[in-house]
Amino acid sequence: MGERFFLYDDTVETKTRFVSFMGENQRFDLAIMQTDRFYGKYLVLDLQSNRFAIIGQDDLDEPGYLEYAYNLSEEDANDLRSFLNEFI
Structure with a gap:
């Protein structure tokens, strides 16, 4: 195998939030980085x-x-949008 050609190879610090909430119809389990x-x-x-x-x-x-x-x-997306609007 030839030499690997990387386009980029970076390590960065992240802040990650794990959150789970119940919408009207479904549960959301999110990782927000x-x-x-x-x-x-x-x-x-x-x-x-x-x-x-x-x-x-x-x-x-x-x-x-x-x-x-x-x-x-559309209804489930509105649940997610409502949550993300509070966070983002």
């Missing part, structure tokens, strides 16, 4: 669905973004 990457946005991992997205306030305001990123119904 804050780092100096992603231009001030957060890396939000949904541990139940194995989906993640890089989210900032502009993304929360974008219609359909959470529904698409996490494969959620």
Whole structure:
């Protein structure tokens, strides 16, 4: 095997919050990571669905973004959006 070509290989400090809450229809288990990457946005991992997205306030305001990123119904996305609006 040839020499591995890295595009980048960085180690960074993160602040991670693990939170679980119950929406109207489903439970959310999230890991929310804050780092100096992603231009001030957060890396939000949904541990139940194995989906993640890089989210900032502009993304929360974008219609359909959470529904698409996490494969959620509009009602479930509104539950998640409401929580994230308090945090982000």
